[in-house]
Amino acid sequence: MDNYDVIIRKGRVVLKETVVTADVAIKNGLIEKVHSSIAGTADSEVDAQGLYVFPGGIDVHAHFSEPGREHWEGFETGSAMMAAGGMTTYFDMPLNGIPSTVTVEALKEKAETGSRKSIADFGLWGGLVPGNEEELETLAAEGVVGFKAFMSPTGNKEFERSDDHTLFNGMQKIAPTGKLLALHSESAVIVKGMEQRYSEHTDAVSFSRSRPEEAEVEAVNRAISYAKVTKCPLHFVHISTAEAVERIQEARLAGVDVTLETCPHYLLFTEDTLVEKGAAAKCAPPLRSNEQKQKLIEALLDGKIDMVSSDHSPCPSDMKDTDDMFAAWGGISGGQYTFLAVLELAAAHGIKFPRTAQWLSGAPAERFGLSGSKGEIKEGKDADLVLVDMNKSFTVTKENMYMKNKHSVYEGMTFSASIEQTFLRGETIFSAAGKPVKRIGRWTQPQQ
Template identity: 35%
Template sequence: MTDRFTVRASRAFIDGAFRQASVVVDDGVIAYVLPHDARVPRSRTVLVPDDAVLLPGLVDSHVHVNEPGRTEWEGFRSATLAAAAGGVTTLVDMPLNSIPPTTTVDALRVKQDAAAPAAFVDLGFWGGAVPENLGALAPLHAAGVYGFKCFLAPSGVDEFGHLDRAQLDAAMDEIAALGSRLIVHAEDPAHLHGDGELGRGYAGFLASRPPESEEAAIDAVIAAARRTGGRAHILHLSDGRALPAIRAAKAEGVALTVETCPHYLTIVAEDIPDGASEFKCCPPIREAANQDLLWEGIVDGTIDAIVSDHSPSTVDLKRAGAGDFGLAWGGIAGLQVGLSAVWTEARGRGIPLETLIPLFTTGPAGVAGLPDAGRIAAGAPAHLTVFGVDDALPVRAADLLHRNPITAYDGRMLTGKIRRTWLHGAVVFDVTEGGPGEAPWRRQAPTGRLLASPHAERVDA
């Protein structure tokens, strides 16, 4: 049980805008949202400095935790500590690259058993749709997964196979009938080329995964969602040229959402050095002109969410092939710094913070179906974070709480830093409380909860 306290802020993000407020927290829940100068009996007061803002806890609906099976890549303790340090209080774990992948109820229970004693933030879980379990997704749906992820091109791990076009249609039929959602890694293998060594130049890797691959796959997903009326979600959009088709589908009423990631919004292909395989991800980081198109999709509301796609591995795997982009593991580690990275870029473009916050909160919450996450409102969990909007944040990979000290953001000077994060009213991160290894929030018992979709028939937490 947590105590009763009031957080007073001159700028709190409530109902889509910043305003003065006093947020009263009682037993881990937001009890009231009151005017800034309201008297609150029997409550201690926490003041948010005027140079910071109070935000709802962020939501990241696209995280690869990898435990069990590849816990040396990342684990629930390290991932959720990094999440809290990045202001994220709710994340949804991807069904790969753990072993076993979350493609059966038994595998989901194994993952939940690993997560329960180690989670510093709230956790939900995606299921996987692979060739072997098509036609048998209902038990996973009933067990509480928030939807089903599939790949339309090889996933990079043998235990999680990809779907061809006929299997995509079959999965969409089944998932629509369940009332769930299909989330899709949208690259068409017919347009991918180059397997194995590609060399240390980034241009060769970029050419091997052209925009046409994303566009063809997205067209197929739109067609399947249109035909069935089911909900579909495009993961990690990197190709800005695909946005017109997405806009048109949404305008038509297709049940479609789309996300992009901080690395696509803040890094450009022209700046990636030879051999810098920490920048490798699939789909790839593209050119500056393409990035401008993605930002247009942010501003006009076409893009629904900004999520990390935190996909870490060991340093050895990221450096495999001595910087050969064809041989290194593909994935960006950025869970802890996403908001800071995007805010740094947005400021330079003259885009206000209030444009971004829904994309880090209610946007991904809506994608996953988490109605109580990402909001400061009476009755919602007391997930809150304080963000110093002008704070300098020099990124050193070794200082991040990710398990492995390698990231595409290493050496960057960002603007904006998370100062404190509450989960269910308890502090789970505070930048002022000691250095690495001695901060009280790192020694406390994990208090994150395992979440299940509202349609779950039972929840083993």
């Protein structure tokens, strides 16, 4: 009789194309077998009857701030938050640490820190900033998942925006490495001009108007033009407008190697939320109109958006404690809620769970070179699994937030599902029941 490390019994297992009631056997960190009834013994058995078993989520867009700004968010609290939200792998953006991840030395320092502290697996973005173009090839060889650049002001002196020359030059350097460039796409000219127009205002409506939809669309168009010339693969982060989605789709049909993500906050909230909740709801691009939100949901349902990522962008609470929407830190703290937000959309729009798993796991794994080991529940892949109770609600409170600074636009929201347990390579890294958690996160690099 076969012996396994773990058997998860009688869960509703979300596979790539369907959902089946099955057992999942785990051995040596891998999925050994998925079958309607697995005979054998295990060191540990989990009763998943009545629960759904999803592949672990992969959040490709999170801002942890270690080293240098660990008081904003560090690997320890940030990875615990990701695990509590059903994310077994996350990618840390390069800009908010000191130093920013724009050199090999900074990359290695961050990788060593994450390997000591992270509960979940992690990947690391490198940065493209003015003056570091000669570092890009070496960073690529050392294992970054890709590169991140800003087309608008960053608000961070350690990580400046890329002007057009830097952007085009950087794309030429990145293209031969096989990596991609992730872009925060807002026109610097439009944003700066509109900020000057509203310079005497501090309210939420003025802030929203200072970063209009056209700023995103113009920047997307410009980046696509550069990509057509340089052949650099692109990934557009936190897209907030349906028109930008359409421009990216047109580019894809024209042969450009491009993907895009949106974030839960653009699918759940609107500019009215910024008026209601204040700085906790401030982000860039800003939350849009209800009409734009509905168009973005339609684009997601139509298969025009590849994945959903959190853009978890934390800060100390005092940086949000102001009524001045221009002065407040611009980021939403939400990495714990992406999985639940997508399930909420699934319930509201009749989306089948294999599609939600593709947005949360499959597409990120495929795009970022992890599909050999992650992204779906399949024999031979990492046993990265999430148990979800679709009949148990979860209300966000400060007490059940895992991020370091406990403020979020999601506070007070009730989701109709709950994350019950998260496994990384068969080990528990989160348990709603309070079971012991292991810290086994690894620096995960794209497979060539």
